[in-house]
Amino acid sequence: MNKSHEIDYEIHGHGIQLVEVELDPNETVIAEAGAMVYMDNSIQFETKMGDGSNPNQGFFGKLLSAGTRMLTGESVFMTHFTHRGHGKAKVAFSAPYPGTVIPLDLSSFQGGSLTVQKDAFLCAALGTKVDITFNRKLGSGLVGGEGFILQRLQGDGRAFIHAGGTVIEKELNNETLKVDTGCIVAFESSIDFDVQSSGGLKSMIFGGEGLFLATLSGTGKVWLQSMPIRKLIAALAPYGKNESKGESSILGSFLED
Numbered sequence: 248m249n250k251s252h253e254i255d256y257e258i259h260g261h262g263i264q265l266v267e268v269e270l271d272p273n274e275t276v277i278a279e280a281g282a283m284v285y286m287d288n289s290i291q292f293e294t295k296m297g298d299g300s301n302p303n304q305g306f307f308g309k310l311l312s313a314g315t316r317m318l319t320g321e322s323v324f325m326t327h328f329t330h331r332g333h334g335k336a337k338v339a340f341s342a343p344y345p346g347t348v349i350p351l352d353l354s355s356f357q358g359g360s361l362t363v364q365k366d367a368f369l370c371a372a373l374g375t376k377v378d379i380t381f382n383r384k385l386g387s388g389l390v391g392g393e394g395f396i397l398q399r400l401q402g403d404g405r406a407f408i409h410a411g412g413t414v415i416e417k418e419l420n421n422e423t424l425k426v427d428t429g430c431i432v433a434f435e436s437s438i439d440f441d442v443q444s445s446g447g448l449k450s451m452i453f454g455g456e457g458l459f460l461a462t463l464s465g466t467g468k469v470w471l472q473s474m475p476i477r478k479l480i481a482a483l484a485p486y487g488k489n490e491s492k493g494e495s496s497i498l499g500s501f502l503e504d
Contacts, residue, residue, distance in 0.1 A: 251373065252276070252404060254268050262345055263346070264348045266369065270337070272334075275299070277326070277327050277370060286336075287336040290329065290332075290337075294325070298376060298377045346474070352405060363408050367398070369407045372405050376400070410471075417468070426471060431461055431471060440462070
């Protein structure tokens with residue numbers, strides 16, 4: 248894995264944030280497809296198979312990595328944005344739903360590694376390895392994508408992840424924290440992660456907290472989000488249903504007249 252490019256950045260906004268990355272000539276930032284908001288004219292982008300962290304990787308290695316991403320519902324391709332002009336140039340990225348952008352210096356973590364939810368990655372300096380990892384514990388397998396399929400970011404440069412709603416950063420000191428499975432954004436490699444049933448059968452059915460809870464144990468940092476996309480969709484869904492009912496009802500037709 249090559250040394251990551253050194254990039255500068257600025258985060259704009261509050262409730263719906265975006266990150267503006269400043270590049271020197273020939274510097275590159277990688278991002279998930281569709282994350283770009285705007286860019287200067289001197290920046291060129293290219294869609295590639297893989298993150299570019301290992302330029303000597305052969306075709307079959309790239310194909311295997313792409314196949315793994317495809318099987319887990321992730322995009323096979325990543326977009327590489329490179330400044331091909333003089334001076335400074337900027338490119339900005341945002342996530343597909345409201346929330347907070349979290350800047351991370353991967354060199355400050357043990358082994359330069361951080362585990363994040365599979366949809367949390369936004370963009371990173373070229374040289375950052377973005378890999379899919381599976382939690383092999385039985386409990387996490389029962390909840391499918393929430394906790395079973397994760398991403399590992401590894402490198403020595405800047406990376407940016409996205410969280411829904413408000414971000415809570417906690418430092419565990421040989422402690423255990425129980426969390427809604429969808430509210431975990433990221434955690435250090437020193438943290439042990441598992442998913443367990445939320446309690447007895449009655450609590451699981453009528454408690455309103457879901458069938459499973461995640462447990463984070465050990466010493467290190469964890470990042471949590473107050474509004475995962477699953478909860479946002481659930482909160483908005485009733486309004487869409489009511490609108491359809493109103494349009495098709497007698498009262499709805501009367502009000503339109």
